[in-house]
Structures are given as C-alpha cells and as structure tokens.
Amino acid sequence: MKFNAISRRRLLAAALGAAALSTPAWAQDARPIEWVVGYPAGGGSDAVARTVAEVMSKTLGQPIVVSNKPGAATNIAAAYVANAKDTGHVLFTADFATLAANPWLFAKLPYHPEKDFVPVSMLARFPLLLVVAPNVPAKNFQEFLAWAKGEAKGVSYASAGVGSPHHLAGELLRERTGVKMQHIAYRGAAPAVQDLLGGQVPFGLIDTASVQQYVAAGKLRAIGVASPERLTTLPDVPTLAEQGLKDFTAYAWQGLVVPAGTPPETVAKFNKALQAALESAPVKARFQALALEALPGTPQQMAAYTRLERERWGRLVQHAGIKLD
Secondary structure: HHHHHHHHHHHHHHHHHHHHHHHHHHHHHHEEEEEEEEEOOOOOHHHHHHHHHHHHHHHHOOOOEEEEEEHHHHHHHHHHHHHHOOOOEEEEEEEEHHHHHHHHHHHOOOOOOOOOEEEEEEEEEEEEEEEOOOOOOOOOHHHHHHHHOOOOOOEEEEOOOOOOHHHHHHHHHHHOOOOOOOEEOOOOOHHHHHHHHOOOOOEEEEHHHHHHHHHHHOOOOOEEEOOOOOOOOOOOOOOOOOOOOOOOOOOEEEEEEOOOOOOHHHHHHHHHHHHHHHHHHHHHHHHHHHEEEEOOHHHHHHHHHHHHHHHOOOOOHHHHOOOOO
C-alpha cells in the first residue's frame, strides 16, 4: 500500500511537470497573429486580407488580427514588418509597390525587398481594365487610339498614385502606342474612379475590383482588359491583345510574406494554411465577386514571380525617369 501511494504521488508529480513544460509551447501557438496591410481599411487589399485571414485562423487555431498601416506607398507597413521582433506571429501583404516598384522609385527604402522578408506564397492579382469616361467617343481599342492621337494637346489618364500599377501600366501604354499622355495621380483608386465617372479625366487603367461594377452598370466603358484571357465577370470585354496590343499585361498583385528570421517550419505552416484558404468556398466566392485571380503556390514560386516583376517594371521606371524622392 505504501509503495502504491508513493507511486501514485510520483505519477501525479510527473504528469504535472509534463503539463507545466507543455504550457509555454501551447500558449505561444495560441497567441494572435498580426496581419499587416499597407492600405486603409475598406480597400481591396484589406478585403483580401480579412477574407483569407478568417479562413486561415480556423485552420491554424490562432486568431489573426488585420492591422492597417497605410502611407508612403506601403513603406510604413513594410518598415514595421522588417523591424518586427516577434517573428512567427507577423504576416504582411507585400504587393506590386512593396516588392516591384518601390525599389526603383525611392532612392532609399526603409527595408530590403529580399533580405528583410521571407515569401510564404502569392495571394492574388487584379487584372487592370482600360476604361474611358462616358464622354470619350471610343468603343474599342482602335477607336481609342484614333481619339487619343487626334487630341493635339495629348490626353490625361488617372491612376491610384505615383508608382502604382495603374500608373506604370499607363506609362507602358504610352511607350507601346506613342500617344502623348499626362499622368494624373490620385490618393487611391476610389477618387480616380469618381473623376472618371464625372468625366474630369478621360481614361485610366484601373483594377477590376474598383471599376467593374460601373462597367456593368454602363457608367464607364471598358475598352479592354490587360490580361491574356477575358474575365468571367465581364465576358464581353475583349483583351487588349485581341485588339492588336500584343503581350500587354498588367496586374495589381499581392503576396504574403513574413519577417526575415521566421522559422522555416512556421513559413511552411503558414503556406499550408494559405493554400487551404485559397481553395475554400468563402475565399473563392469573394475572389470571384472581385474578378480576383487566386495565385496559390510555393515560397520559391513567389520569389521567382516577384523578381521577374521587379526587373520588368524597373526597366520601365528607369526609362521613364519616374522618382518619388
């Protein structure tokens, strides 16, 4: 009996010790994850993050809190993540600006696009639509070119800001067509679209999420889509390539990264949860409504994609002499 009592006490002590040792690891795994977005709440990037985060949170068994840190073409958010100490609990929506355009637009950046971040996976991309205001007399790309070249003083186009994919796509269009164009930068796509609707600016290459509802309602006219294939949400709108502008593609894309120093097993865990989220019904439905193309894949595929985009658009930025500081 004495032996049994001692044995029971030892077993109980061992069990309590094991529980005590396991508690810190369990607590760490249950800690919230911060998902940083470099744009205000309510925008396209914010919507994507919140939609995907909700599904990933259930898979990971951890709460994911979206944190908006807008400003300076995502540089504020990027610097915050690059300097994050709590690796393993920080995610970041790194997009066209962060990884492709900013390294060419800014003489100095508060982060390095490759050294300060580890890719998890691409998230998604918005195709850009060439849209015209109601007062522009063009229904297809050839009519658009004839109108634009017929304007003696040139034509102006709207974008979501200097260095945005909308801006650089416009520069690419100018380079490819020889049309004299003046860029008008807005603070985001929403005010640019409002001036397009009002006819204050004649055209723009704008992401599908921002303009497709107005195209469907007949308030803006879509001349063509800057993607290899037509959109399922706007099947009657031809691609620009179909209309003679070969190999003209432009997207507003985004991927998911973590701070450098994040353990490889954590990166793999996030990647697995993200792939599952991109295949889930809620995310698919939301992306389809926004004409958003999901881009599942590996960290290596994201690294290769962003490197090619950085090289491609870097040549254009340098040729056009675009700078933000």
